[in-house]
Amino acid sequence: MKIIRNVLTLSAFAVLAFFGSGQSYAESQALMLKPFASLSEESKVCASCHKEKNPSLYNQWGHSKHYGANVGCYECHQANESDVDAIRHENFTISVIVSPKDCSSCHNAEVEEFAKSHHASAGRIIGSLDNMLAEVIEGALTMNGQSPAAVNGCWQCHGSEVKVMANGDLDPTTWPNTGIGRLNPDGSVGACTACHQRHEFSLAQARRPEACGKCHLGPDHPQKEIYEESKHGINFQANVDRLNLNSSKWIVGEDYDAAPTCATCHMSATSELPVTHDVGDRISWTLRPAISEKIDAQAIKAGKETKSWQDRRADMQAVCSACHTSSMIDNFYQQFDSLVELYNDKFARPGKKLMDTLNAQGVMTPVAFDEKIEWTWFYLWHHEGRRARHGAAMMAPDYTQWHGMYEVAERFYMELIPEYNEYIEKAEHDGKTEVAEALKAVLQEILESPEHLWFTGNEPQDVKDARKKAQAEFQSRYANQ
Numbered sequence: 001m002k003i004i005r006n007v008l009t010l011s012a013f014a015v016l017a018f019f020g021s022g023q024s025y026a027e028s029q030a031l032m033l034k035p036f037a038s039l040s041e042e043s044k045v046c047a048s049c050h051k052e053k054n055p056s057l058y059n060q061w062g063h064s065k066h067y068g069a070n071v072g073c074y075e076c077h078q079a080n081e082s083d084v085d086a087i088r089h090e091n092f093t094i095s096v097i098v099s100p101k102d103c104s105s106c107h108n109a110e111v112e113e114f115a116k117s118h119h120a121s122a123g124r125i126i127g128s129l130d131n132m133l134a135e136v137i138e139g140a141l142t143m144n145g146q147s148p149a150a151v152n153g154c155w156q157c158h159g160s161e162v163k164v165m166a167n168g169d170l171d172p173t174t175w176p177n178t179g180i181g182r183l184n185p186d187g188s189v190g191a192c193t194a195c196h197q198r199h200e201f202s203l204a205q206a207r208r209p210e211a212c213g214k215c216h217l218g219p220d221h222p223q224k225e226i227y228e229e230s231k232h233g234i235n236f237q238a239n240v241d242r243l244n245l246n247s248s249k250w251i252v253g254e255d256y257d258a259a260p261t262c263a264t265c266h267m268s269a270t271s272e273l274p275v276t277h278d279v280g281d282r283i284s285w286t287l288r289p290a291i292s293e294k295i296d297a298q299a300i301k302a303g304k305e306t307k308s309w310q311d312r313r314a315d316m317q318a319v320c321s322a323c324h325t326s327s328m329i330d331n332f333y334q335q336f337d338s339l340v341e342l343y344n345d346k347f348a349r350p351g352k353k354l355m356d357t358l359n360a361q362g363v364m365t366p367v368a369f370d371e372k373i374e375w376t377w378f379y380l381w382h383h384e385g386r387r388a389r390h391g392a393a394m395m396a397p398d399y400t401q402w403h404g405m406y407e408v409a410e411r412f413y414m415e416l417i418p419e420y421n422e423y424i425e426k427a428e429h430d431g432k433t434e435v436a437e438a439l440k441a442v443l444q445e446i447l448e449s450p451e452h453l454w455f456t457g458n459e460p461q462d463v464k465d466a467r468k469k470a471q472a473e474f475q476s477r478y479a480n481q
């Protein structure tokens with residue numbers, strides 16, 4: 001307690017100084033993080049025993065900046081007796097969980113930024129369509145009333161709601177867990193260890209793409225693979241030893257130049273911008289939902305104040321400009337926006353309309369995921385449609401094309417439409433003529449729009465002729481080689 005009070009005084013002093021003297025952000029941060037003169041008596045006791053019990057844990061702490069600043073075991077693990085997760089341990093009151101609230105006594109700026117980010121709300125997935133997969137379709141509630149599929153899967157990325165059992169121990173259903181939006185016993189959200197692995201809390205580790213890659217990978221959000229494929233990832237691999245990853249000041253263009261990592265673009269400082277712990281600060285779209293919208297759209301609809309998508313995009317462009325010119329950056333954004341709009345307009349809106357029509361006409365069961373077309377639609381937007389958009393956002397042509405738009409198109413024409421047609425046939429078979437006609441009308445309207453005319457062979461003759469001509473030219477080019 002005594003120690004924390006010292007830090008708080010320091011912080012308050014630092015904040016006053018910040019406003020009083022026009023200090024830079026970095027200077028005020030440095031003041032807040034003034035090291036302690038010596039290790040606290042409590043921490044000395046913890047460390048001397050744990051050095052024997054868990055030598056590697058002790059050594060990891062020994063490599064950390066915290067060790068150098070005399071921030072010890074007790075400064076992070078101490079608890080009040082009234083804390084829900086407090087345990088009595090060797091005459092001390094401690095907790096195993098070290099939540100963002102615990103870090104905030106010394107790192108308040110990072111904690112506040114993190115708290116307003118989408119990362120902080122990632123634990124609130126209950127009720128989502130995906131959640132039904134883990135709890136019901138894949139799973140069964142066999143571990144203390146929870147599904148092992150959720151415990152070992154979703155929650156390890158999104159975060160669990162950490163529960164304390166009657167004897168004070170942490171409920172094994174809910175911990176170990178370092179999910180990004182974890183709900184902690186002290187009411188705080190998140191786990192700083194999601195990115196800052198204990199007990200070294202090394203900046204180099206957090207700045208590497210692998211730190212994000214525990215969660216941002218796989219069939220529905222392959223940012224890690226996309227990055228590896230991109231020219232940025234190629235330069236990262238080739239030059240990682242020149243990136244100065246351990247430096248406490250890490251400004252792109254000043255402290256390193258060979259390649260950006262995930263952190264560079266989404267979090268780290270530029271010569272104009274400070275570090276941000278809100279990973280949404282620099283992105284203008286949300287590429288997650290079936291139909292993409294600008295990232296501020298929901299907040300505007302709800303009448304809430306938010307940073308505009310234009311300001312967020314300008315901040316991202318400030319990162320790019322350390323290495324690229326404005327014309328290259330603007331052109332890139334035109335390429336990226338056009339892909340998102342193509343996906344939205346050609347496949348996502350029509351696909352959603354088909355699904356909504358089936359629902360409105362009452363031809364589907366009320367149960368989610370019990371019909372083939374529901375899986376088809378989920379694959380289309382949740383897996384393939386995201387891959388295409390993410391690939392375009394971060395310069396990975398293979399994800400945009402072969403893992404992306406190609407699969408979106410195949411899913412749309414070869415599965416969604418045929419499966420939709422089966423509902424029409426069934427309605428006709430059952431003598432529900434009005435329903436069948438209503439379903440047909442919606443499909444027909446979609447297939448008559450210019451971008452879908454090829455499918456029914458109804459493109460205008462001049463369009464067909466132009467393509468034939470191009471194909472003939474292509475073939476003769478190859479025939480001559």
Ligand code: HEC
Pocket residue numbers: 042043045046047049050053073074077078089090092094095096
């Ligand atoms: C005299 C030895 C000793 C001292 C002093 C000591 N510990 Fe421990 N601690 C242990 C042992 C032994 C364990 C259990 C290790 C095991 O189960 O593998 C443990 C477990 C823990 C755990 C995990 C508890 C759990 O339920 O998972 C934490 C956190 C911890 N200690 C922190 C501290 C802190 C902080 C201090 C100082 C305030 C401290 N320890 C002082 C020996 C000690």
Ligand code: HEC
Pocket residue numbers: 046047050057058061066071072073074075076077096097098099177178191193198199201
């Ligand atoms: C900068 C803060 C910080 C310091 C300093 C720190 N810890 Fe931890 N420790 C954590 C965090 C964070 C976790 C992960 C708990 C969670 O999931 O919230 C943790 C987890 C643990 C665990 C349980 C997990 C495991 O891997 O078994 C033990 C035991 C532990 N710490 C002991 C210590 C000891 C002993 C020291 C001093 C040598 C120490 N810690 C110093 C932050 C800290």
Ligand code: HEC
Pocket residue numbers: 007033034035036065066068069071075076098099102103104105106107192193196201202203248
């Ligand atoms: C009692 C105060 C205190 C607490 C609690 C604390 N830290 Fe720190 N932390 C510091 C100080 C002081 C430094 C700066 C050390 C330096 O720059 O020499 C630091 C530095 C860091 C760094 C930068 C390391 C580097 O290599 O420059 C990270 C990351 C960090 N802390 C994360 C955390 C996290 C996460 C928690 C909670 C789990 C936490 N800290 C809890 C005081 C604290």
Ligand code: HEC
Pocket residue numbers: 125128129130131132133134150153154155156157158214215216217218220221287288289
């Ligand atoms: C490997 C880690 C990981 C696992 C496992 C995982 N997710 Fe996710 N989930 C993510 C990431 C990362 C995102 C954000 C993707 C993006 O921004 O492109 C996300 C996004 C989501 C979203 C969209 C949130 C929004 O704001 O639109 C929902 C809902 C969701 N996940 C639910 C689940 C459920 C339920 C499960 C288990 C069935 C699950 N996830 C399993 C990492 C994971």
Ligand code: HEC
Pocket residue numbers: 100103104107110111114119190191192193194195196203206207248249250263267268269275277279
């Ligand atoms: C999404 C991953 C991620 C999460 C979650 C995260 N951090 Fe960080 N943090 C980073 C990265 C990356 C850096 C390095 C930024 C840079 O390049 O300087 C960093 C830097 C820091 C620093 C060093 C000072 C600075 O601003 O550069 C501190 C202190 C810190 N984080 C504390 C925290 C705390 C406390 C939490 C929990 C609220 C947290 N971080 C959560 C990724 C994360």
Ligand code: HEC
Pocket residue numbers: 209212213216223224225227232260261262263265266282283284285286287288313316390393394
């Ligand atoms: C060269 C800069 C750059 C790098 C490197 C980079 N990103 Fe991105 N990222 C972007 C841009 C640009 C966007 C789209 C921004 C927008 O919407 O305006 C984006 C979007 C995202 C999104 C939002 C997806 C959604 O569903 O809305 C996530 C998540 C993401 N990146 C994670 C990562 C991860 C993880 C890495 C590393 C493996 C990474 N990024 C590397 C620039 C970068």
Ligand code: HEC
Pocket residue numbers: 117118119121122123156157158178179180194195206211212213214215216262263266267279280281283286
């Ligand atoms: C422990 C898992 C985990 C780690 C590690 C992680 N993320 Fe995320 N991230 C998520 C989840 C889950 C979401 C979706 C949250 C939601 O919308 O509910 C997400 C969302 C995002 C978004 C979208 C934010 C927005 O406002 O729409 C970006 C960008 C992002 N992460 C970047 C990163 C970067 C960069 C790193 C590494 C420095 C990282 N993440 C590390 C799980 C993680």
Ligand code: HEC
Pocket residue numbers: 231232235252253256257258259260264265316317319320321322323324329332395
């Ligand atoms: C630290 C420097 C750095 C930063 C920051 C950076 N890039 Fe790059 N970028 C590179 C390098 C190096 C290449 C590879 C150049 C080559 O092809 O020779 C590259 C290539 C590209 C390419 C060409 C891709 C291809 O496959 O030909 C695009 C587009 C691009 N970057 C856009 C961006 C955008 C947009 C941002 C900001 C969101 C950004 N970059 C940030 C260094 C950077």
